Amino acid sequence: MAVLAVCAAPLIASYITYYFIKPEGRTNYGALIDPRQYPIPAMASATLDGKPAGLDAYKGKWIMLKVGGSDCQQACQDQLFAMRQLRTMQGKEMERIERVWLITDDQPLETILLRVNDGTRMLRAPAEAVTKWLPVEQGGQAAEHIYLIDPLGNLMMRFPKQPDPSKVKKDIAKLLKASAIG
Incomplete structure (x- = not known):
């Protein structure tokens, strides 16, 4: 009986751990978003x-997405800088990532902003289409976050302000x- 108990103990412990002890910790920093709920919508961009x-x-590429108006104040510029640095930090994998700024108004951009953010894809999109699509925290705004879109075209992660x-x-x-994709 003792030999049987010793052999069965790991199996019983694994069942107890799996069914009754739920892990509370997580390894991701950004908020995961259900990608099935947020595919890229058809926007007139x-x-x-x-x-x-x-x-x-x-x-086919990972997209780091920033949303906001053309009046890019310091917080906006910091986000664009962070996106550039985050892409560079990926080393040889950086070619798998595109940086996109969805500009939600028709105002002209400052020339210095264009030069500093060379390589960032800048698209103009209607603000109402963008705000309906992007999930935000209670009382927050989409412009406060950086979003990540997977290579299949689904919104999947939002990083905090x-x-x-x-x-x-x-x-x-x-x-x-x-x-393996993207």
Whole structure:
């Protein structure tokens, strides 16, 4: 009986752990979003020079998305800088990531902003379409967050306002390592 108890103990312990002890911790920093609920919608978006373009043009790559008006104050500029740095921190995997800024108004951008954010895809999109699509925290705004879209075109993660770059880097690195697409 003692031999049987010793052999069965790991099996019983694993069942108890699996069914009764639920882990509370999580390893992701950003808020996971159910991708089935937030596919990229059809928006009447265009490039800065007025040519029709949409987020679906970047399918097949991971997209770091920033949303906001053309009046980019310091918080907005910090987010754009963080996106550039986060992409660079991925090393050889950085080519799998696109940076996109959805501009929600028709005001002109400052020339210095265009130069500093060279490489960021800038699209103009109607504000009402963007705000309906992007989930935000209670009382928050979409412009306060950086979003991540998977290569299949589904919104999947939202990073908090003023995120910790090292934690965001870890999340993105995990996704790129686990994903064979994009």
